[in-house]
Amino acid sequence: MSTALVTFVGMAHPWMCDTMGHMNVRHYAGMFDDASFQLLGHIAAKDGNEGGIGWADVRYEVDYRHETKAGALLTIRSHVVKVGRSSITFEQVMSGSLDGVVHAVGRTTSVRFDLTARASVPLDDAMRERALALLVEQPAQPL
Template identity: 35%
Template sequence: MEREATYRGTVYPWQCDHVGHMNIMWYVGKFDEANRNLFARLGLTPSYLRSSGRGMVAVQQNIAYKRELLAGDIVEIHSHLLEVGDKSIRFRHDMRNAETGEIAATCEITGVHMDRQLRKSAPFTDAIREAASRHLAEPAGA
């Protein structure tokens, strides 16, 4: 999954807070856009989610802020699928300053596949589970 970015964009001046760096609400927004691209690679496309009555919900999200991002910085996010279960996935996003290569923030999320009508978790289809398995990140030290 490391080959292609799941998000690429810029920091706009209106996304910066009173100390001059990108406000935390925009980190979350950019990570959310990366989620959508990651999900699509696994077969969890908008059309699949609409036609199947399914959805993805975050049940845990942990963000670590490493370096500030300033207005005009180019942002790139690469995503790594860490774990695939019957109804859930765990993944990490690495947000970098594309110019310097420095990691600005990381975000680890556990997402659950749900039936939108029943409001309950639902198993992934075999095709999605197989696609996700192909994208699992290499274990540390492998």
């Protein structure tokens, strides 16, 4: 079993907060998306969509656990929960950088995708190995 990879460190700026004083859901999505590029980049060992191959998210679910107020320091840790033929399912845990309180948990399934053919492509052996190194069989905090 592996440990999670730190894929994002940032803060909730006041301009990210809604009229209730909490970080708006669109900013959770942005932070989780930035974190997913880090995770998938570590798995693919490439930046961007070199060679016309990229990733397509096909499922995205977020569980909001604790309000996030302006000034909160945040860390996202990501780990793989399933490796398919052409897909990776991963979980991202957003927590307070100082107190460890879990603010949100996201789970995404992303498919390796040929951008020209518009079809899935299998993970190569090296990608599969890197993904399996980040596999956590029993997620610590299921959705």
